[in-house]
Structures are given as structure tokens and as C-alpha cells.
Amino acid sequence: MDLNLTPQETKFRDELRAWLATNLPKDWDAWREKPLEESFPYLRAWQKKLSQDGWAAVSWPKEYGGRSATLMESAIFWEEMARVEAPPMANSLGLGLIGPTIIAYGTEEQKKRFIPKILSAEEIWCQGFSEPNAGSDLASLQTEARLDGDHYIVNGQKVWTSYGWVGNWCELVVRTDPVAPKHKGLTVLLVDMKSPGVEVRPLRQMTGESEFNEIFFRDVRVPAGNVLGKVNDGWNVAVSTLMYERGSYGARLHLIFTRNITRLIELSRKFLRNGKPASEDPVIRQKLAQCYAEIEIMRLNQMRAFSRITATGVPGPEGSIQKIFWSELNQRVQQLAQEILGPYGQLVAGAGHAVDKGIWSYGYLRTRGNTIEAGTSEVQRNIIGHFVLGLPRSY
Amino acid sequence: MQFGLNESQELLKSNARKFFAAECPTEEVRRLMETETAFDEALWAKMAEQGYTGILFPEEYGGVGLGTVDLILLMEEAGRALLPGPLFSTVALAGAAIHTVASAEHQKKYLEPICSGEARATLAFLEAAASWDLNALTMAGANGRLTGEKLFVTDAAVGDFIVVAAKNGVYVVNAKEPGLKIEPMKGLDMTRKIYAVTFRDTPAERIGETAALSKALNVATAALAAELVGGMQRTLDITVEYAKVRKQFGKPIGSYQAVQHQCADIYLETESARSAAYYAAWTLQENTAEAAVAVAIAKMYASDAGRTVGNRGIQVHGGMGFTWENDVQLYYRRAKASETMLGDGTFHRDRIARVAIDKVVCETATRS
Numbered sequence: 001m002d003l004n005l006t007p008q009e010t011k012f013r014d015e016l017r018a019w020l021a022t023n024l025p026k027d028w029d030a031w032r033e034k035p036l037e038e039s040f041p042y043l044r045a046w047q048k049k050l051s052q053d054g055w056a057a058v059s060w061p062k063e064y065g066g067r068s069a070t071l072m073e074s075a076i077f078w079e080e081m082a083r084v085e086a087p088p089m090a091n092s093l094g095l096g097l098i099g100p101t102i103i104a105y106g107t108e109e110q111k112k113r114f115i116p117k118i119l120s121a122e123e124i125w126c127q128g129f130s131e132p133n134a135g136s137d138l139a140s141l142q143t144e145a146r147l148d149g150d151h152y153i154v155n156g157q158k159v160w161t162s163y164g165w166v167g168n169w170c171e172l173v174v175r176t177d178p179v180a181p182k183h184k185g186l187t188v189l190l191v192d193m194k195s196p197g198v199e200v201r202p203l204r205q206m207t208g209e210s211e212f213n214e215i216f217f218r219d220v221r222v223p224a225g226n227v228l229g230k231v232n233d234g235w236n237v238a239v240s241t242l243m244y245e246r247g248s249y250g251a252r253l254h255l256i257f258t259r260n261i262t263r264l265i266e267l268s269r270k271f272l273r274n275g276k277p278a279s280e281d282p283v284i285r286q287k288l289a290q291c292y293a294e295i296e297i298m299r300l301n302q303m304r305a306f307s308r309i310t311a312t313g314v315p316g317p318e319g320s321i322q323k324i325f326w327s328e329l330n331q332r333v334q335q336l337a338q339e340i341l342g343p344y345g346q347l348v349a350g351a352g353h354a355v356d357k358g359i360w361s362y363g364y365l366r367t368r369g370n371t372i373e374a375g376t377s378e379v380q381r382n383i384i385g386h387f388v389l390g391l392p393r394s395y
Numbered sequence: 396m397q398f399g400l401n402e403s404q405e406l407l408k409s410n411a412r413k414f415f416a417a418e419c420p421t422e423e424v425r426r427l428m429e430t431e432t433a434f435d436e437a438l439w440a441k442m443a444e445q446g447y448t449g450i451l452f453p454e455e456y457g458g459v460g461l462g463t464v465d466l467i468l469l470m471e472e473a474g475r476a477l478l479p480g481p482l483f484s485t486v487a488l489a490g491a492a493i494h495t496v497a498s499a500e501h502q503k504k505y506l507e508p509i510c511s512g513e514a515r516a517t518l519a520f521l522e523a524a525a526s527w528d529l530n531a532l533t534m535a536g537a538n539g540r541l542t543g544e545k546l547f548v549t550d551a552a553v554g555d556f557i558v559v560a561a562k563n564g565v566y567v568v569n570a571k572e573p574g575l576k577i578e579p580m581k582g583l584d585m586t587r588k589i590y591a592v593t594f595r596d597t598p599a600e601r602i603g604e605t606a607a608l609s610k611a612l613n614v615a616t617a618a619l620a621a622e623l624v625g626g627m628q629r630t631l632d633i634t635v636e637y638a639k640v641r642k643q644f645g646k647p648i649g650s651y652q653a654v655q656h657q658c659a660d661i662y663l664e665t666e667s668a669r670s671a672a673y674y675a676a677w678t679l680q681e682n683t684a685e686a687a688v689a690v691a692i693a694k695m696y697a698s699d700a701g702r703t704v705g706n707r708g709i710q711v712h713g714g715m716g717f718t719w720e721n722d723v724q725l726y727y728r729r730a731k732a733s734e735t736m737l738g739d740g741t742f743h744r745d746r747i748a749r750v751a752i753d754k755v756v757c758e759t760a761t762r763s
Contacts (some may be wrong), residue, residue: 001404001464002397003677009396072396132566265752279752289744292751293671293692300398300670305398321663378652384662385655392650 003303005076012073016080017056023049028087033349033357040166043090050343052087056119061210064103064111065119069305076123082255093163094118094125097145098171101241105188105229115192126167128158128191128215129238136379138173139182139235143217145189147173147224152176152189153230154197154220160373164200164213165239167193172217176231178209186234190226197221207365242375243319253326254302257295260333260363267355268340278340293331320380320388327370327377329342336363400672407461408468414445415476421722425475431629433479434515434553436546443512447488450639451614452494456503457510463614463680467621467672474625477725479586481515481550486547487618489516495611496565497605505556505567505602517614518590519545527738528729529605532562532593536601541566542595544664547736551577551590559599560608563607566599584732586725600636613690614679616737620672620697623733626726627665633723634658637712648711657707664700671696671704684762688750695743701730 005013020050025046030037050056051065059074060066069077076101091094099118102110117123134141143156149333154174161167170191177185202210216264229237268279278284286345301322338345349358371377400408407579418441427616429435442448451466452458466487473482486509493505493516508514522533522545534543541559551557559566568575576593586756635658638649650653675693678686704728709716749755 001402001677003674004681005396075396091697186504203719244754249526261751266753285748285752286741286744288752289695292658293695293744293747296692297667297671300674301667303396303398304666304673307397310397311399319662321666324659324663325667381656381659382652384659385649385652389631389654389655389658389662391635391638391658392647394652394655 002250003242009070009073009076009333012067019053019055019273020080020084023053023349025084030084031087031241032360035308036211036306037165040090043087044124046087047089047091047095051121055090057099058123059347060099060103060115060119064099064115071310071379072303075303082258085255085259088255088266089121091118091121091124093127094121095239096123097244098127099122100244101171101188101237102228104240105237107273110228112189114290118263121122124163124166126161126163126193126213126215127241128161128170128172131157131161132159138238139186141173141175141186143172143174144178145176145187145222147176148221150224151221152224152227153188154191154217154222156217156219159212161213161215162211163293164193164215165202165210167200169193170215171228171241172222173234177285180232183235185232185236187231188228188234189222190228191220191222195220195222207274207370219366222255230327248270252297253330254295255331257298257326257333260337261288261292261295263356264291264333264337264340267337271342271344273340273342284336285342287336287339291329291336294325294332296330298322298329302326320375320383324371324377325376327367330367330370334360334367338364344391398670403691404465404468405700406540408472410445411447411469412419412475413619413701414441415472415478419476419478421477421760422515424479424586424725427479430587431579431584432550432553433491433588434481434550434620435479437714438604439480439515441687442482443510445480448490448512449506449510449622450508451486452506453502456506456650457536458506463617463676464673466614467618467676471625471628471669471672474622475629477586477626477722477729480539481517483587483618483622484517484554485509485515487615489554491614491618492518492558492560492565492611492655493567493602495614496607498602499547501600501602503596508555515550516558517554518558518560519546519548521545521547527608527612527742529560530607532605534559534561535563536561536566536599539599539601540596541568541595541599543743545594547580547582547592547594548577548592549552549587549606549674549736551592552579552588557592557596560601560605562605564601564605565603565608566601567599568594582732583728586729589732609687612737613675613687616690616694617672617675617679618658619733619737620668620675620693623697623730624665624669626674626730626733627661627668627697627704630704630723630726631661631665634661636706637715641713641715647709648713654711657711661704661707664704666696667694667701688747691743691750693754694738695740695747698734698738698740698743702727702734702748705730 008215031042044371045370047056057067058067058077062068097243102114131141145152145154170193172189172252176187197218202215203212203214204210269277271278273281344355346361347354386393446459449458449463454460490509554570557568557570560632578591580589580591582589610617638654639647641648671693675689678689708723715721
């Protein structure tokens with residue numbers, strides 16, 4: 001065990017620090033709380049800037065515009081981004097999930113066509129996985145693709161698609177063999193969202209905004225050359241994306257969590273409880289300390305998982321711990337914010353007396369989604385039970 | 396940066412696991428816990444031979460001279476085996492205290508017999524107020540003598556000497572001193588006996604400053620967190636095994652999600668506690684600025700997780716979990732005793748709050 005940075009890691013960190021010192025935008029605070037539709041061009045420009053100097057996807061191989069960074073260097077990358085409270089990147093699904101899947105399964109032609117524009121945020125990617133009748137049981141999805149000459153004809157509906165409204169391309173999982181067992185008849189297609197027959201509708205979520213979309217496919221023609229991986233091997237391709245999803249999320253989220261707890265501690269000094277700052281209330285102090293500690297443990301779990309992946313080569317089902325840990329913790333942090341703010345906690349953006357432009361009332365609602373998106377807590381516990389602990393499959 | 400064990404650490408851990416499995420299996424744990432002191436002379440000699448009693452101490456005193464990370468790996472395996480007797484008291488409490496606060500001369504005098512296996516020792520800290528805060532100590536030494544009562548002193552009856560935390564210094568008392576009263580306090584954990592120790596004008600040798608104890612307490616606290624992790628791991632193993640073989644409604648109970656998810660939560664809590672304990676040990680070993688907070692985080696989490704893991708383990712076992720013969724209950728008892736020892740979750744959250752909220756620079760590992 002040695003948590004000191006190696007000379008190579010130190011060099012990586014110092015280079016990044018130097019780059020951030022000159023390139024980190026100074027006006028992010030003015031944009032931070034704006035709706036994503038408004039800030040999106042800003043985030044796009046930020047990603048482009050990062051990509052021009054090879055910082056957008058450090059873990060990608062050098063030949064694809066990354067830095068072939070080790071997992072530890074990736075962790076350092078996200079820690080540094082958290083430290084300076086850097087803006088997020090626009091094409092987060094493309095960079096974190098879909099790009100790595102294309103690099104792993106794509107043809108040379110596909111890589112050449114798609115990877116550079118994922119990096120530069122010129123093309124934004126979304127994920128067509130969940131369907132109204134296929135959530136946790138993803139493999140039961142029904143959107144079908146029928147081969148017609150050199151094209152697939154796609155019909156069906158996807159739901160909970162992040163970035164659907166701004167997406168140029170979609171990693172779409174479809175059923176290509178309706179008679180094969182459910183895991184064996186799936187294929188992943190790379191679909192141009194401007195294709196005739198693609199309709200994107202906003203899905204209004206409980207926060208009131210439309211972060212996600214429903215996507216309808218009516219006789220959409222997709223060139224057969226846009227199959228990612230092998231036909232009817234789509235389950236393996238999709239699972240690999242999901243592994244990246246569960247593995248990579250945690251590191252990025254540390255950025256948000258650190259910021260939240262720091263802010264919450266500041267607020268606890270301002271908001272009163274029994275006539276004294278909440279920061280002096282023993283119960284609030286206990287709860288703040290608990291959240292603070294768990295955020296640190298989340299980081300340590302991540303580092304240990306990275307070390308294990310470095311040793312074994314692949315992300316394992318242990319990533320499910322991270323997913324459960326951060327999503328449930330985030331809900332506790334938001335509940336604590338509500339306790340500290342009292343009646344002010346309910347005020348929404350634009351309301352008189354709203355705290356931090358209403359981010360806490362928003363966060364309170366938004367974090368309910370955390371234990372559902374990217375695999376529910378129940379599915380994650382099933383994965384741990386079966387794949388880690390070796391208990392019989394429960395479903 | 397590598398947050399995994401290196402080869403020699405893996406070896407130490409797996410050897411310790413094999414050693415405890417062979418020398419102190421559950422039957423032996425159950426036999427010893429029914430004895431008055433839970434101490435076995437022959438087992439102690441074997442542990443000394445392995446270098447376990449001297450693991451942390453310099454070679455010049457006959458020790459192995461390894462680091463805090465190695466110590467906690469040993470303690471994790473001892474916890475996994477539910478090792479009865481004074482290894483923790485001698486090495487992580489008394490030994491670490493002497494090693495931290497005492498002069499070379501005193502270290503030689505007291506660490507040599509610990510390393511060789513000749514002597515057992517413990518630390519007397521808590522008083523009637525039961526506070527782990529160094530500033531709350533009231534017993535004071537005067538003219539080389541101590542008077543007063545210390546409570547919850549682990550393994551005092553098998554100790555050859557007792558390190559005593561007093562408000563005006565750290566002292567060592569010969570446990571065989573006439574007039575020293577060592578009375579059992581019967582607690583939940585039958586594998587680590589606790590005692591009330593009464594000093595009445597008892598001769599005591601002053602070996603160092605009270606404030607210097609904070610680093611030693613941090614080492615002991617990290618070690619105890621690791622010991623709890625070992626207990627959680629064993630509870631996980633026993634519970635998962637049971638969920639695989641116990642059948643109800645014609646299927647293994649582990650195939651039901653209500654049961655499976657309890658097991659998944661035990662796994663999550665065990666691994667998280669392990670991450671925190673390993674990190675704490677490493678910060679102590681490297682003497683980094685985060686050490687005090689890292690230790691507080693590790694013990695806070697392990698204290699609470701030790702209890703909830705036990706709750707879940709017993710629940711999954713159903714009626715069997717409530718029986719005397721089920722081993723999970725033994726770990727549950729140890730976890731409860733260890734939860735409060737060296738500060739419970741509430742105590743350590745308070746320490747964390749002082750750093751995170753009040754920005755107080757916590758007593759660092761280097762404070763002396």
C-alpha cells in the first residue's frame with residue numbers, strides 16, 4: 001500500500017494544474033445554476049478547450065486523443081477538477097461510457113468517424129437503453145431492428161434518455177432476433193438522431209425539468225455498417241457500457257459531493273437553530289460529520305476499487321458498491337440540507353428568500369432519482385448478492 | 396498510488412489468517428471465553444514466536460519493526476478469528492503507548508519483554524466519567540505514586556504491567572504490586588475481559604507526557620477499527636454460507652432478495668469500513684496531516700458498521716441466529732464492546748466536526 005503519488009503521477013498532476021491555472025474559466029459561477037439548456041454551449045466550449053490539449057478523456061488511449069492515463073491518474077484528474085470546482089463537460093456520456101465502448105468494440109472506421117467528435121463535443125451522444133417495459137430487466141427490451149438490404153429498420157420506444165434533446169447520436173440497443181433467448185437477440189446500433197422517423201419528446205420529471213427524453217423510432221433506417229460489435233452480441237456490448245457507467249460515475253461525483261458538503265457547512269454557520277448557528281447544534285454537527293466522513297469513504301472505496309481494477313484489468317461488479325454508496329449518501333446529504341435550512345429549504349429557484357438560487361429544494365427532489373438511474377439500488381444489491389457473494393440468482 | 400496490499404503485506408495477512416485458523420479455531424475461542432481470563436500461555440508463546448507481539452516495535456528491542464499498516468492487517472485477522480486474550484491490549488494499547496511516549500531507556504525496559512513474549516501489558520485509561528478525551532483525565536501521579544480507580548481496563552488480570560494514563564503523565568505500574576486491586580467487570584464480550592483497577596498509593600514509574608499519548612491512541616484506534624473489520628468479514632462469510640445452505644419454501648434463503656440484500660449491505664459496510672481503516676493506518680504510518688481525521692472516520696464507521704453488520708447477520712440466520720451456539724453472536728458481543736472502546740461513533744463524529752466545521756487543527760500524529 002502506498003498512497004503517495006509516483007513521480008509519473010506527480011508529473012501528470014502538475015501538468016494538469018499548470019494547464020488549469022491558465023485555462024480554467026473564471027466566469028463559471030455565473031453559469032453554474034442556470035438550466036442545462038442555457039449553459040450547454042458553455043460546457044461544450046469548455047470540453048472543446050480541454051480536448052484540444054488532450055484533457056477531455058485522459059483515460060483513453062493516446063491514439064484516440066486521450067493520454068492513456070492509468071486509473072490512478074484518472075482519479076487524480078477528477079480530484080483536481082473537484083479541487084478547482086471546474087465545470088463539467090458537455091458530452092459526459094460520450095466521454096465516460098460510449099466512447100470507451102466504441103474504442104473496445106468498434107471497427108477502425110467507426111473509431112475514426114466517431115471518436116474525434118465525441119472528444120471535441122462536436123457530436124453529443126445519448127444512450128437508448130431503457131424502455132417503458134424494460135427497466136431493471138433491460139434484456140427484455142422490445143425495440144426491434146429488421147434487416148432490409150444494407151439497412152436496419154428500427155421501430156420502438158426508448159425512455160429516460162439523458163441528453164436526448166441535444167443528442168446528435170445514440171447508442172441504441174435493439175432486438176435483432178425475436179426468437180433467440182432474451183440476452184442473445186440484442187444488437188447495438190449507432191443511430192444518427194437526425195434520421196427520419198426519430199422523434200424526441202421531453203419527459204417531465206418530478207423536479208419539473210426535462211433532463212431526460214422519450215425517443216420514438218418509426219421505421220428509422222440505420223446503415224448496417226453502424227452495428228457496434230457483433231450482431232446479436234449487443235448484450236455484452238451494453239453491459240460493458242453499464243460497467244463503465246457504474247465504475248466511472250463515482251469519481252466524477254466526488255466533485256459535486258465535496259462542493260455540497262463545503263457549502264452546507266458554510267450554511268450551517270448562517271442558519272439558526274434555537275437561536276444559535278446550526279453549526280453549534282450538537283445534532284446537526286453529528287450529521288454533518290457523518291456526511292463528511294462518508295464522502296471521504298466514498299473516495300477511499302473508489303481508490304481501492306481502482307487499485308483492484310489495475311491489478312485485475314477489468315472493472316468488476318464491486319462497482320455496484322459505489323453506486324449504492326454514493327446515491328444513498330447523496331440523499332442523506334440533501335435531507336441534512338433541508339434540516340439546516342428549515343422552511344427555507346423548500347424555496348425554489350426565483351422565489352424570494354431562496355437560498356443558493358433554489359439548488360437545495362431542487363437537489364432534494366433530484367437525488368430521489370439517484371437510487372433509480374444507472375441501475376436501481378435493488379438491482380445493484382442483486383448484482384452484489386449473485387456476482388460477488390455467489391448467492392443464487394434471485395430473479 | 397496503490398491502495399492495495401503489497402506482496403509482503405499480503406503474505407503477512409494470509410499467514411496470520413492461517414496461523415489463527417490453526418492455533419485458535421472457534422472451538423478454542425469458545426473454550427477460552429469460558430475461562431476466567433481468556434488467556435492461554437501456549438498460544439501466547441506461539442504468537443510471540445511469530446513476531447506478533449513485537450510487530451510494531453524496533454528491532455533493537457527484539458521487535459519486527461514493521462509499520463502501522465502491518466499492525467492493522469494482523470489485527471484484522473485477529474479480529475476475524477475473534478482471538479481471545481491480550482494481544483490487542485499488549486501491542487496496540489500498552490506497547491504503542493510506550494513506543495510513542497517513552498524514552499529509549501524505558502522503551503527498552505518495557506518493550507523488550509513484550510517483543511520476546513515474556514510480558515503482557517495493557518493500558519488503563521477510562522475513569523468513572525468514561526471519557527476517551529485526554530483532557531478529561533483526573534487521576535494524577537504524585538511522588539511516584541498513583542491513587543484512584545481506572546475502569547474497563549482490558550486484560551488487566553493477565554498483564555505483567557499496566558500503562559496508566561494520568562492527567563500529569565503516563566505511568567507504568569507493576570501489575571503484581573501488593574495493594575493493587577484488579578477486579579473483573581463482567582461485560583458482554585467474553586473473549587476480552589475487562590477489569591476495574593484500583594490504585595492506592597501504588598508505586599508508578601513516569602515514562603512520558605500525557606499529550607504524547609494522542610498518537611498512540613490513534614494507532615490503537617485504527618487497529619481496533621481493523622479488528623472490527625475482521626469481525627465483520629467473518630460475520631459476512633458465516634452469513635453468506637448459511638444463506639446458501641439453509642432452505643425454506645424449497646429454496647436456499649439466499650435466493651430471496653430480502654435476504655440477499657441484507658448480505659449485500661453487510662458486504663458494502665465491511666468493504667467501506669476496510670477502506671477507511673486501511674487509509675487511517677497508512678496516514679499514521681506516513682505521519683500525514685490527515686491522520687487524526689482519518690482515524691476518527693475509520694473508527695466512527697467501524698463502530699457503527701460493526702453493530703449493523705451483526706444485526707443483519709443475526710437476522711439472516713433467523714432462529715439459529717438467536718442461539719448460543721451460533722458464532723455470529725460472539726462477534727456481535729465483541730463488536731458492541733469495541734464500539735465504545737477508544738470512542739464510539741458519536742465521540743468520533745464530534746472529533747470530525749471540530750475539524751470539518753470549526754476548522755480546528757485536530758491533534759495531529761506528530762503532536763508531542
